Amino acid sequence: MTIFQIKQAATGAVLWTGGAADEQQALDAMAREAGYADFAALPESLRGATVDRLNLG
Template identity: 60%
Template sequence: MHIYQIRQKSSRAILWTGAALDPQSALDAMAREAGYRDFDGLPETLRAQGFETADLG
């Protein structure tokens, strides 16, 4: 497992930091923590803003 940090591209706000197997798993975990099924369950308006996923190690 790695530690990932997810930021919103436009505002650079940190949305989630935590352990995950890979970047996609990190995006899914972020979405679940926000109350959605997974990353694909986020509204398109949110996904369209873009996210940056950084592997912190």
């Protein structure tokens, strides 16, 4: 499992940090924590996010 950090593209605000197998699973996990079924269920206006793989070692 890899640690990812998802930020809002427009502001750089951190939306989610956590472990996931890949970027898509990280986006889905972020969306679920925000109350949505998955990333595809987010409103279009909220989908502008950047996903960074963190190197903590």
